[in-house]
Amino acid sequence: MAADYAYVGFFLVVGVLFVILNIEILSRIIRPHNPNPQKLTTYECGEEPIGIGWIRFHVRYYLYALVYIVFAVETVFLFPWAIVFRELGLFAFLEMMVFIGILLVGLAYAWKKGALEWA
Amino acid sequence: MMIFATLVERFYAALAAWGIPWIVPTLVVMVIVVSVVLAYISVAAMFMIWWERKISAHIQVRYGPMRVGGWHGWAQSIADGIKLLLKEDLIPTGADKVVFVLAPMVVFGATVAAYVTIPWAPGLIVRDLNIGILYMVSISSLVVVGIIMAGWSSNNKYATLGALRSAAQAVSYEVPLVLSLLGPVMIAGTMSMGKLVEAQSGRWFGVLPGWFVFPQIVAFLTYFTCALAECNRLPFDIPEAESELVAGFHVEYSGMRFAMFFLAEYANMFVVSAIATTLFLGGWHGPWIPLPGLPREVAHGLFGLVWFQVKCYFLIFVMMWLRWTLARLRVDQLMGFAWKVLLPISFANLIVTGLVLILGKHALLYVGGIAILLLVAILLAARPAARTVRVGERT
Numbered sequence: 001m002a003a004d005y006a007y008v009g010f011f012l013v014v015g016v017l018f019v020i021l022n023i024e025i026l027s028r029i030i031r032p033h034n035p036n037p038q039k040l041t042t043y044e045c046g047e048e049p050i051g052i053g054w055i056r057f058h059v060r061y062y063l064y065a066l067v068y069i070v071f072a073v074e075t076v077f078l079f080p081w082a083i084v085f086r087e088l089g090l091f092a093f094l095e096m097m098v099f100i101g102i103l104l105v106g107l108a109y110a111w112k113k114g115a116l117e118w119a
Numbered sequence: 120m121m122i123f124a125t126l127v128e129r130f131y132a133a134l135a136a137w138g139i140p141w142i143v144p145t146l147v148v149m150v151i152v153v154s155v156v157l158a159y160i161s162v163a164a165m166f167m168i169w170w171e172r173k174i175s176a177h178i179q180v181r182y183g184p185m186r187v188g189g190w191h192g193w194a195q196s197i198a199d200g201i202k203l204l205l206k207e208d209l210i211p212t213g214a215d216k217v218v219f220v221l222a223p224m225v226v227f228g229a230t231v232a233a234y235v236t237i238p239w240a241p242g243l244i245v246r247d248l249n250i251g252i253l254y255m256v257s258i259s260s261l262v263v264v265g266i267i268m269a270g271w272s273s274n275n276k277y278a279t280l281g282a283l284r285s286a287a288q289a290v291s292y293e294v295p296l297v298l299s300l301l302g303p304v305m306i307a308g309t310m311s312m313g314k315l316v317e318a319q320s321g322r323w324f325g326v327l328p329g330w331f332v333f334p335q336i337v338a339f340l341t342y343f344t345c346a347l348a349e350c351n352r353l354p355f356d357i358p359e360a361e362s363e364l365v366a367g368f369h370v371e372y373s374g375m376r377f378a379m380f381f382l383a384e385y386a387n388m389f390v391v392s393a394i395a396t397t398l399f400l401g402g403w404h405g406p407w408i409p410l411p412g413l414p415r416e417v418a419h420g421l422f423g424l425v426w427f428q429v430k431c432y433f434l435i436f437v438m439m440w441l442r443w444t445l446a447r448l449r450v451d452q453l454m455g456f457a458w459k460v461l462l463p464i465s466f467a468n469l470i471v472t473g474l475v476l477i478l479g480k481h482a483l484l485y486v487g488g489i490a491i492l493l494l495v496a497i498l499l500a501a502r503p504a505a506r507t508v509r510v511g512e513r514t
Contacts, residue, residue, distance in 0.1 A: 003145075003246075004246045004247075004248050005248075006149075007149065007152075007235055007245060007246045008232055008235055008246070008248075008254075008258075010149050010153060011153060011156070011231050011232040011234065011235050011245075012228045012229075012231070012232045013228075014153045014157070014231065015224075015227050015228035015229070015230065015231030015232060016224040016227070016228040018157055018227065018231070019223050019224045019227045019228070019379050020224070022204075022375050022378075022379065023208070023223070023374075023375045023376055023379065026204065026375075027204050027205075027208065027374060027375040028208075030204065030205055031204070031205055031206060031207055031208060031374060031375075032205075032207050033207060033208070034207070035207075035209065037212075039209055040209060040210075040211055040212045041211065041212070041213075042211045042213050042214075042273070042274055042275045042371065043211075043275060043277070043365070043370055043371060044275070044276065044277075045365075049213075049275075049276075052213065052274055053213070053273065053274040053275040053276050053278065053279050054271070054274060054279065055276055055279060057279070057280075057283055061283055061286070061287050064287050064290060064291055064454065065286075065287075065290060067458070068290035068291065068293070068294065071294040071462075072290075072293065072294065075294065075297040075298060075301075076253075078298070078301055078469075079250075079253050079301070079304065079310065082301045082304045082305045083304065083305075083308055083309060083310060084308075085305065085473065085476075085477075086305075086308060086476060086477070089477070090477055093473055093474075093477050096473070097470065097473075100466065100469075100470070104466065107458075107462070111458075111459070116454070116455065116458045116459060117451070117455075118450055118451035118454050118455065
């Protein structure tokens with residue numbers, strides 16, 4: 001088991017090292033480097049950028065994130081259930097249906113309140 | 120391909136006999152495995168880029184790359200790679216430099232880590248984690264964190280908007296994606312990628328191959344739609360919409376930094392196709408014959424390797440085909456589709472699958488699947504047509 005996750009960690013590290021090798025070592029040796037202020041400005045279709053790029057954005061992004069959090073946690077709960085629910089039988093199935101039902105009520109509420117509308 | 124496992128065992132035993140500590144052979148094997156995977160990712164991504172350009176061109180009655188390398192411009196991607204390697208690297212003065220540099224590493228690292236549990240052929244898998252499919256989904260959803268880092272750190276309005284849209288889209292499509300993967304997991308009763316493929320070895324009604332795509336056609340279509348959205352492919356490429364956001368989150372990236380995003384994007388396309396192949400299309404299952412002069416096991420492994428690739432690249436081809444067939448969705452249609460259409464469908468599929476499995480009548484799965492499809496078709500057809508807004512009209 002531990003060896004399995006050693007591979008996961010190793011792959012993550014090597015993936016990052018591959019990027020560092022390519023950008024910071026291999027490419028750095030051969031690429032030109034002569035920056036000037038015009039090159040280093042933020043791109044805004046050739047105009048001088050107006051203000052900063054860290055703009056305020058619409059609250060609807062937060063609404064989707066909040067609805068997502070509810071369902072993300074729930075789907076993680078569903079995976080262990082999906083594996084063993086046949087051994088646990090009808091009771092576990094009905095129990096999960098109750099759980100899903102409560103969440104669907106939540107979805108219906110969000111839908112009715114217009115949280116899912118991109119207005 | 121148990122032959123690899125045997126080779127590794129022998130290698131361990133030989134080094135242990137020489138009195139070398141176990142950490143040395145373990146590390147050697149790890150380095151070899153990761154090098155092979157990285158080489159595969161690079162070559163496959165370069166092939167896919169060339170292939171996509173050819174497909175795009177032929178759909179539009181053009182030729183696409185024809186000159187570099189001679190035969191149908193096969194070396195175009197290599198030439199592009201060298202060009203990107205030689206390009207100047209620019210980090211805008213206004214950018215958050217640390218996050219800007221870290222973003223491609225997060226995206227690429229997460230993509231590479233997803234290759235740990237891809238079952239290439241019988242017995243040929245880097246590590247068959249017991250939570251395989253859950254691991255795949257969670258590690259590949261890390262990519263969106265890298266995208267947000269890239270977009271936000273650029274201090275560019277296009278990049279910020281692209282990253283926000285990407286985040287909103289990814290979280291919306293993540294839920295039906297994970298729910299649609301539950302169907303095969305429920306039938307097979309396991310999350311390990313290798314065992315999921317083995318569970319599809321039988322036959323449905325003695326005729327159809329035992330792939331989960333047949334009883335789980337609803338889940339497969341839901342998954343594939345969500346996978347397109349997760350990869351930011353058309354018709355869900357709102358985060359990169361060229362005509363309005365220039366290039367979306369990677370507008371400020373140049374040279375090799377951009378190349379890493381590009382490579383990760385294509386590598387990710389392979390990952391989602393591999394998940395679909397493993398869970399729905401029977402993985403490495405397919406007709407095979409014993410090759411003369413080779414042990415049965417090796418022949419089976421070779422055929423499995425080929426079948427897996429064929430299925431994956433077929434799905435990738437469909438993705439590229441859709442790009443030139445469908446128009447880009449509007450952002451409100453995109454979000455509405457995830458929450459109001461795909462989420463109820465995948466819940467319905469989950470409930471029907473569970474009910475049928477509890478009742479123990481597998482044949483009913485087909486009835487249930489067809490019933491859901493029909494219901495959705497009726498609902499979509501009965502929906503009032505969207506009101507078109509005329510120019511100058513107040514809404």
